[in-house]
Amino acid sequence: TRVTSLDDLDWGDPAAGDLLVLDTSPRLLLTASALPTAYARAVRHYRYGPGVMKVDVALAGPIPWRDPNVGRAPTVHLGGTREEIIAAEREVNRGRIPARPYVLAVQPSVIDPTRAPAGKAVLWAYTHVPLDSPTDATDAVLAQVERFAPGVRDLILAVHSSTAVTRAHTNPAEIGGDISGGAFTLAQAIRRPVVSRHPWRTPLPGVYLASSSTPPGPGVHGMSGWHAARTALGDAAGLPVTLDDVFGDD
Structure with missing residues (x-):
């Protein structure tokens, strides 16, 4: 199923602990009518690379x-x-x-x-x-x-x-064919897609961004998803997830 609007996606109830983790371009967030104006402006100004x-x-x-x-x-x-x-x-x-x-x-x-x-x-x-x-x-x-x-x-x-x-x-997540999730400039290494201590958390309750449009950016490290999952689980259940929980402590 191709999702074109978050408003049309029935993914659960954030008040009940349901989570939506997006491995997409931040542009998909613009389809949510509840997205705050300031965040939407930042997403619209987010630049894409080659x-x-x-x-x-x-x-x-x-x-x-x-x-x-x-x-x-x-x-x-x-x-x-x-x-x-x-x-x-x-x-x-x-x-x-x-x-x-x-x-x-x-x-x-x-x-x-x-x-x-x-x-x-x-x-x-x-x-x-x-x-x-x-x-x-x-x-x-x-x-x-x-x-x-x-x-x-x-x-x-x-x-x-x-x-x-x-x-x-x-793949609509590849805006213009950009596989890096956005231009990896000095500014966008920090503003990815917004300047925040927790850029994986969006202003929409229960919605998180896990793609390379978030820090640390593109690569095969999987760390954008890791940080998004850690933030989401911390918010929803107060779980202090560490890398040892994923890979073990050996």
Whole structure:
């Protein structure tokens, strides 16, 4: 079920201890008629970063990296020199697709052989593009992979691409294709999405924000959700939850 309005969502009674934890963009909160004006203003002024364009590739064999050691790494950053990375990201910030994009590539079959048939491989890669960009940058992404793995194009069996616009349509939490939950600037490292000691708690009773639009921001650490859950359980039941409760104390 796609939720388009919090007013239409019957999620329980906060007075009875029911909780609603949102792993979404803060923009969804704007659909609640009871949202205070000041908070709504902060959400409307919250800025989003670049979008992402992603390519999924099926390969006839392992990626022929120029440096064989790279073939042992599940995640590879393809940017070239420091100057090239800066130039590529600057182009994106100016609303253009760089000829040599900074690419994050993942080869999951390196550590999980079941992700591909025997002797085959899979690769997915993404690059930053301007927010809301409809541009398919597949050729530029694959050219950057080819640069560091000559011959990889000859191994391609199938390609599936998703633009920033496509990603935003598929997942409304990715505003404009931004997978980071908002621009991670110095200001928004603190104002995420508001300046507060407990930014995971919204002004709506029983409603909490657990996405990377809250501190500590984007990543694979899961800490935004952890802090949201800890805040929610503390508010609802006075539970002093610690990391030991999740991971144990060993």
